[in-house]
Amino acid sequence: MYKINENYLKLPGSYLFSTIGKKVGEYKTANPDKDIISLGIGDVTLALAPVVIQALHGAVDEMANAETFKGYAPDLGYEFLRSAIAKNDYKARGVDIDIDEIFISDGAKSDSGNIGDIFSNDNKIAVCDPVYPVYVDTNAMAGRTGDYVESTGKWSNVVYMPCTAETNFAPEIPKETPDIIYLCFPNNPTGSTITKTELQKWVDYALESGAIIIYDAAYEAYISEEDVPHSIYECEGAKKCAIEIRSFSKNAGFTGTRLGFTVIPKDIKSDGTMLNSLWARRHGTKFNGAPYIIQKAGAAIYSEEGKKQTKDMVAYYMNNAKMICEELKNAGYNVSGGINAPYIWLKTPDNMTSWEFFDRLLENANVVGTPGSGFGPSGEGYFRLTAFGSYENTKKALERIKNL
Amino acid sequence: MYKINENYLKLPGSYLFSTIGKKVGEYKTANPDKDIISLGIGDVTLALAPVVIQALHGAVDEMANAETFKGYAPDLGYEFLRSAIAKNDYKARGVDIDIDEIFISDGAKSDSGNIGDIFSNDNKIAVCDPVYPVYVDTNAMAGRTGDYVESTGKWSNVVYMPCTAETNFAPEIPKETPDIIYLCFPNNPTGSTITKTELQKWVDYALESGAIIIYDAAYEAYISEEDVPHSIYECEGAKKCAIEIRSFSKNAGFTGTRLGFTVIPKDIKSDGTMLNSLWARRHGTKFNGAPYIIQKAGAAIYSEEGKKQTKDMVAYYMNNAKMICEELKNAGYNVSGGINAPYIWLKTPDNMTSWEFFDRLLENANVVGTPGSGFGPSGEGYFRLTAFGSYENTKKALERIKNL
Numbered sequence: 001m002y003k004i005n006e007n008y009l010k011l012p013g014s015y016l017f018s019t020i021g022k023k024v025g026e027y028k029t030a031n032p033d034k035d036i037i038s039l040g041i042g043d044v045t046l047a048l049a050p051v052v053i054q055a056l057h058g059a060v061d062e063m064a065n066a067e068t069f070k071g072y073a074p075d076l077g078y079e080f081l082r083s084a085i086a087k088n089d090y091k092a093r094g095v096d097i098d099i100d101e102i103f104i105s106d107g108a109k110s111d112s113g114n115i116g117d118i119f120s121n122d123n124k125i126a127v128c129d130p131v132y133p134v135y136v137d138t139n140a141m142a143g144r145t146g147d148y149v150e151s152t153g154k155w156s157n158v159v160y161m162p163c164t165a166e167t168n169f170a171p172e173i174p175k176e177t178p179d180i181i182y183l184c185f186p187n188n189p190t191g192s193t194i195t196k197t198e199l200q201k202w203v204d205y206a207l208e209s210g211a212i213i214i215y216d217a218a219y220e221a222y223i224s225e226e227d228v229p230h231s232i233y234e235c236e237g238a239k240k241c242a243i244e245i246r247s248f249s250k251n252a253g254f255t256g257t258r259l260g261f262t263v264i265p266k267d268i269k270s271d272g273t274m275l276n277s278l279w280a281r282r283h284g285t286k287f288n289g290a291p292y293i294i295q296k297a298g299a300a301i302y303s304e305e306g307k308k309q310t311k312d313m314v315a316y317y318m319n320n321a322k323m324i325c326e327e328l329k330n331a332g333y334n335v336s337g338g339i340n341a342p343y344i345w346l347k348t349p350d351n352m353t354s355w356e357f358f359d360r361l362l363e364n365a366n367v368v369g370t371p372g373s374g375f376g377p378s379g380e381g382y383f384r385l386t387a388f389g390s391y392e393n394t395k396k397a398l399e400r401i402k403n404l
Numbered sequence: 405m406y407k408i409n410e411n412y413l414k415l416p417g418s419y420l421f422s423t424i425g426k427k428v429g430e431y432k433t434a435n436p437d438k439d440i441i442s443l444g445i446g447d448v449t450l451a452l453a454p455v456v457i458q459a460l461h462g463a464v465d466e467m468a469n470a471e472t473f474k475g476y477a478p479d480l481g482y483e484f485l486r487s488a489i490a491k492n493d494y495k496a497r498g499v500d501i502d503i504d505e506i507f508i509s510d511g512a513k514s515d516s517g518n519i520g521d522i523f524s525n526d527n528k529i530a531v532c533d534p535v536y537p538v539y540v541d542t543n544a545m546a547g548r549t550g551d552y553v554e555s556t557g558k559w560s561n562v563v564y565m566p567c568t569a570e571t572n573f574a575p576e577i578p579k580e581t582p583d584i585i586y587l588c589f590p591n592n593p594t595g596s597t598i599t600k601t602e603l604q605k606w607v608d609y610a611l612e613s614g615a616i617i618i619y620d621a622a623y624e625a626y627i628s629e630e631d632v633p634h635s636i637y638e639c640e641g642a643k644k645c646a647i648e649i650r651s652f653s654k655n656a657g658f659t660g661t662r663l664g665f666t667v668i669p670k671d672i673k674s675d676g677t678m679l680n681s682l683w684a685r686r687h688g689t690k691f692n693g694a695p696y697i698i699q700k701a702g703a704a705i706y707s708e709e710g711k712k713q714t715k716d717m718v719a720y721y722m723n724n725a726k727m728i729c730e731e732l733k734n735a736g737y738n739v740s741g742g743i744n745a746p747y748i749w750l751k752t753p754d755n756m757t758s759w760e761f762f763d764r765l766l767e768n769a770n771v772v773g774t775p776g777s778g779f780g781p782s783g784e785g786y787f788r789l790t791a792f793g794s795y796e797n798t799k800k801a802l803e804r805i806k807n808l
Binding site: 001002003004005006008009011015017018041043044045046047048050053056057060061063064065066069070071072073075106107109110113114117118119120121122123133134137138141179180209210211212253255256257258270271273275278281282284285286287288289290291292293294390 | 405406407408409410412413415419421422445447448449450451452454457460461464465467468469470473474475476477479510511513514517518521522523524525526527537538541542545583584613614615616657659660661662674675677679682685686688689690691692693694695696697698794
């Protein structure tokens with residue numbers, strides 16, 4: 001008699017964004033004439049950059065001809081893409097990453113979920129609170145998080161690192177030593193960042209305690225301040241203790257195009273075993289590569305023209321972010337984020353809970369945001385807005401929020 | 405101190421096709437002037453069908469315009485694709501599959517590896533021997549297979565179902581009752597099939613013993629005989645005990661384009677929990693959808709023109725299969741498969757081991773095939789050739805093999 005993975009039954013409710021999608025869908029069905037603006041899920045709205053479109057068409061044409069047709073991709077991804085990444089994302093910042101340390105994937109969400117495969121189930125994880133739900137949920141599925149305690153909104157075997165106004169939305173070194181530490185900067189959902197000096201403390205702590213850091217740098221393209229690191233490998237010793245996950249979703253609008261990568265330096269070893277080899281094995285056995293045409297599209301953003309075009313996209317969204325911050329501040333909201341990240345994190349007014357504010361915003365302003373409590377118990381009383389809407393919609397949404 | 409998943413260390417060698425790739429690469433480096441023909445890995449060589457190319461270009465153009473741009477896809481995949489699948493792959497064969505029972509993915513390899521996530525680690529699996537390595541390797545990674553025993557080439561906690569000339573390359577109901585049964589028909593690597601009556605016996609056995617069947621139907625497009633089922637759901641009761649995995653790789657040449665799907669009927673329940681819900685949760689949490697443009701490409705093969713074009717591709721490869729079978733038989737080889745599948749399974753001559761024959765073929769004929777022992781201990785003494793080469797190369801390869 002087969003048995004299911006009972007860890008799944010411990011998961012409370014559904015995946016956050018599925019719940020929001022359902023709520024919005026129900027509201028739309030009941031109010032078909034309402035013009036709903038979503039500043040909720042972190043999905044982009046601008047079209048793909050012209051260089052990307054051109055690369056896609058070009059690659060499709062290659063697939064139309066047996067001479068240039070591409071079948072199964074190399075396990076780690078095409079070298080043209082891994083070279084471009086090594087050169088532009090790392091070498092250009094003074095970081096040496098070998099192309100065999102880069103694994104192309106179908107996105108940062110898959111990678112941050114699947115990376116758990118190469119670790120034993122009896123590791124204890126530490127996460128920021130609030131946090132991108134995928135880290136905790138996927139560890140819960142693996143049985144690493146203990147039990148979910150309804151009353152606290154916490155898992156019994158997870159180290160939570162509160163990131164609230166009191167900590168300036170940055171985590172503090174936890175009292176209890178974890179084995180795996182998830183960090184995400186610029187942060188989703190709070191939009192906060194930490195300086196290179198602060199990040200170095202985490203690297204030092206990991207090296208000292210034997211922990212590994214899983215560093216989600218999906219939003220690095222949004223960094224505008226000088227002393228904020230784009231990669232954890234800018235910190236000394238990080239190549240011995242940190243895995244970095246990157247995405248093409250937010251810098252180049254690939255949310256529906258799907259491309260990302262994970263860096264596992266060969267220096268990370270556990271009892272002599274390279275984690276790089278474990279991930280290579282997983283990658284080769286449970287994944288069959290990102291589509292050739294998508295890898296070509298990804299490589300296009302590293303051309304001079306591609307850099308300019310994607311930079312313009314980021315600037316467009318950051319202009320929205322600035323407008324959201326300013327308008328909300330003017331309206332009396334308590335706001336953070338939005339400077340090095342496309343996320344604005346606000347304190348809910350009138351002591352409302354996150355979901356109460358969600359409902360109020362949906363029903364009275366027809367604007368969709370994300371309840372802070374969906375990201376963890378310390379997110380209660382906060383709310384996330386994204387800068388990924390169009391300028392016009394964002395402006396309209398802000399008018400409505402101001403008139404709430 | 406973090407701990408790795410030590411199950412990975414139990415895996416013998418590397419993934420079969422990575423090993424072959426390495427061997428061939430080394431031979432090429434040492435013999436740069438040799439013209440090597442690969443009939444090894446099951447990778448296609450024909451260009452994508454014109455309807456697919458047209459759909460890709462069209463979808464790329466949609467991504468170029470903010471009005472028609474697509475971000476994150478629906479969790480289960482786009483409805484246009486799931487509807488086309490439900491109608492053409494199932495309804496047309498008299499099988500009712502709801503579109504919410506269909507999960508679009510980036511390919512059958514990912515799905516057949518990841519499906520283990522929703523099952524407890526203390527299930528016992530049964531596999532055909534020989535078998536597609538992904539089933540066993542991914543279960544080994546999860547810790548379900550016990551230890552690898554070098555002397556037998558078997559895992560200590562796996563039920564092996566030998567498929568050799570003696571069993572007509574079909575598995576027999578095992579003596580020891582397994583929890584999860586992997587079946588793949590048309591079979592990779594042997595190219596064998598079983599009739600609907602024979603498959604019904606497996607469904608009945610699963611229902612009776614409380615086992616679940618994971619049915620890999622990636623090669624169904626190659627079925628030419630009437631009484632061979634295209635889907636396990638053609639059997640009565642299968643919707644209560646079988647998960648079916650399908651691919652666009654072999655019927656439409658998507659090996660480098662990446663698209664597949666998994667069907668989990670809502671009737672499959674364990675203690676009242678629908679496996680469909682568990683997989684939906686995994687899909688929504690650890691995966692972010694196949695690219696929109698690829699899903700559009702997949703839908704194109706269900707148009708009238710698309711059906712014709714992909715049927716022609718299959719016919720092209722099956723013409724190769726027929727030629728391989730005939731020529732090898734004429735040359736005195738003992739051959740099976742190749743009638744309902746693009747794989748030809750041959751007995752190695754002169755009592756050579758599979759790897760000995762691999763080396764002989766590579767070095768003396770410059771032809772790459774796949775050693776049967778790579779698929780399991782009962783594959784020893786056998787060898788797999790694929791029909792996925794070009795007609796010209798396949799013909800040339802056969803000339804060389806005949807002159808060995």
